[in-house]
Amino acid sequence: MPEDGLPDCALPERAFGRLAIVGLGLIGSSIARAARANGLAGTIVAIDRDAGVIGRVRALGLAEEATQDVAAGVAGADLVILCVPVGAAGAVAAAMAGALKPGAIVSDVGSVKAAVVAAVAPHLPPHAAFVPAHPVAGTEQSGPDAGFATLFQGRWCILTPPEGADPQAVARVRAFWEGMGSVVETMTPAHHDLVLAITSHVPHLIAYNIVGTAADLETVTQSEVIKFSAGGFRDFTRIAASDPTMWRDVFLTNKDAVLEMLGRFNEDLAALARAIRWDDGEALHALFTRTRAIRRGIVAMGQETAEPDFGRRGPAPQGTAPPPLAGREP
């Protein structure tokens, strides 16, 4: 592990002198790697309450400093990014708030935004700026060993700055994510939560659900399910292998939007089941033709390659990705 970060004068203008990352799981450890690879931080401070994780951070050389003490870790940081399950964000914010330096920017990576803003914002001192963020990226792996520096390359990152947020702080967080290769979009927390409910949360919920249903059958054995999973089921199991704690928190904190979208999904599914029961082949064919067209739209917009990847990789949205910064030797 390097003993010290680069002096600030050697960093590009958009870099932060001192970057504190709270929670070194898949996302947090990927930020550490990507920030270093792209020269976006002078000193990286890794904070995790789990001593085992801190041990792995040290062994992997992911940060200049590593500590279990969140208040000590964020002291003096220019940017603090919370990479903990959304259900834990409020408690972490409370624990660190008193140690934030004037002008510090606090951000996060939560898949839910309204609940995180409500949980975190009240704890922050007026001299800190809060710029919530959500990188739409991940894999079904977890932990500090699972991260990698290119996870955010060509992927969307959604910022949900509160009304009246300091424009300079928002611009710096945007530049940070663009520096890691992301394409940045801004929207309100409430709208973010609706969009993600349909594009991510409900898909995860029904994937978890069908894998559970398949596991509980008496008429089909688990080994048959596994054997013949290539017919479509297999990729649902990939989604359904995502981190249980993270996803529990997502569903509990984005409850309204998830239940609203799920209600619509259920209505539509009931209509589809009815069409099957009553031999309404025309209705089925019409839906299946329409969904095919939507897929073509996704391919046409450059949002998909020939390889499905559950959002693990994927091409840069055409013409919008910023050029990556030159890498910096670790």
Added chain:
Amino acid sequence: MPEDGLPDCALPERAFGRLAIVGLGLIGSSIARAARANGLAGTIVAIDRDAGVIGRVRALGLAEEATQDVAAGVAGADLVILCVPVGAAGAVAAAMAGALKPGAIVSDVGSVKAAVVAAVAPHLPPHAAFVPAHPVAGTEQSGPDAGFATLFQGRWCILTPPEGADPQAVARVRAFWEGMGSVVETMTPAHHDLVLAITSHVPHLIAYNIVGTAADLETVTQSEVIKFSAGGFRDFTRIAASDPTMWRDVFLTNKDAVLEMLGRFNEDLAALARAIRWDDGEALHALFTRTRAIRRGIVAMGQETAEPDFGRRGPAPQGTAPPPLAGREP
């Protein structure tokens, strides 16, 4: 296009002298390519009611003979494989039955078996053997241009021979699929339909459904759905781009098993929604942990690579795939 096939004496023992393929879509055209690449047929006869498809078959050189007349096409064939949507199998069987030569073997590739057996068997003359088959392979592409010779390599093919089926005919169909690289399993039509309902049909149904739901939202635009589809939704759209006619027929002909499995899926989903509404984080965490273990089982059994592919590729089941036959020049 070659003018003639190889003389029978030049073929390996397991090859068929004259192979008739009815329906040159993705699967039919892949069989034509794979049979030729692996030297499994002397003469390949392509039969399709669509003149445009016959034109493509000729242009691509997929068969020695090509015709729109099913009775003329199957005359003299040693093996006839129906590669039409399962809803059309009965009518095709009726049209060709009178032209089948004594000793001909009839097979198919339908994703549903009980309904196909019921629709096809009554039409076949006693001097023909019926060995239904289902290669668990496919892509979301359709038509004769979409096929490829390695589609069945390392993939399961399920045979559902009726009681009292000629063991020699079953053995020859098994050898044919093994010759194309498949791993062959045998089960009853009813059990096949249950297994595929949960591993393939219901997953396709809920994928079609959520893509439809997303398309109909007023609060989230289609362009937002497309943009942020990497969070999980994107791969559902891939499944939901599969052939509409094929899938309409699958749901209508495997209605009982699909509705039964869908009923269980819905019960489980209702319980999950209730756990979200009532903040039962423990129940959510327990399910999400259990599904993760099932995924590990699939990976451990060699049924998945690091790359999700919706069953498009995938490794050969370990230690069970036969070595491919030497290729034959077209």
